[in-house]
């Protein structure tokens with residue numbers, strides 16, 4: 081991961097316009113929890129902001145734009161929560177649906193039986209821990225610790241790791257996310273690979289945008305940067321994304337800006353792009369200024 085904190089997006093719209101001006105189309109990839117939907121205690125209750133749904137719908141209906149959700153949730157789950165995108169990647173990119181056909185990583189498919197055994201064992205072992213919750217997503221599993229009393233979280237981590245070691249051996253691994261432990265196959269595959277696959281099907285000069293809030297989104301930021309636009313939702317901790325916004329409401333403002341301002345840049349043929357002044361003068365338009373972003377919040 082980059083050691084550089086991302087810059088505040090609203091201060092860098094002219095750079096983003098220049099990045100978009102290099103492309104003939106746009107691929108907009110979006111994480112779900114913490115990006116389109118605010119983080120909530122109960123994962124079942126997570127719902128995208130209406131403004132995000134509307135902005136995604138508008139982008140999806142534009143002929144120059146392809147849209148995708150790239151989520152840690154299982155595919156059926158995330159498709160139920162937000163509709164209308166061109167493609168969906170679930171389980172951190174291990175499964176995919178596009179043009180009506182579903183693809184699953186073959187190694188992940190084989191190891192799903194181990195994930196299932198781990199989830200069952202954890203249901204029993206963590207049963208006495210108040211408010212612990214196990215989400216079996218078939219190809220991966222999630223242990224939720226958001227509502228577990230803080231002093232008990234290290235115990236949950238230890239128990240989870242020991243069960244995964246016992247049942248999964250070197251076939252499974254545990255990683256951390258926002259108040260979750262993610263259990264999945266130990267293979268070098270993540271959201272970044274999913275974004276690569278999506279990009280590979282589009283013209284080479286398509287500009288890729290990725291918006292996400294969590295550690296697993298870093299591989300996707302690495303995939304789209306530096307020719308595309310990586311946007312981290314959250315505070316100023318280091319990230320491979322160049323830009324950051326604070327909240328899902330800010331994501332809606334950015335997506336709206338992309339549709340109303342950013343897309344205009346794509347339409348300019350290279351010969352028509354105004355030459356840059358010698359000393360760059362940042363072109364901030366009234367539409368740029370309307371991008372109202374909220375104030376800082378803590379990452380957790």
Ligand SMILES: O=P(O)(O)OC[C@H]1O[C@H](O[C@H]2O[C@H](CO)[C@@H](O)[C@H](O)[C@H]2O)[C@H](O)[C@@H](O)[C@@H]1O
Pocket residue numbers: 111112113114118119120121122123124126150151152153154215217222224226257258259260262294296
């Ligand atoms: O890649 P994402 O779409 O962001 O999915 C990552 C995980 O998101 C969900 O957990 C997170 O959101 C929950 C609801 O707001 C919250 O309670 C939890 O603490 C967060 O980590 C989802 O439940 C997981 O399956 C995803 O892996």
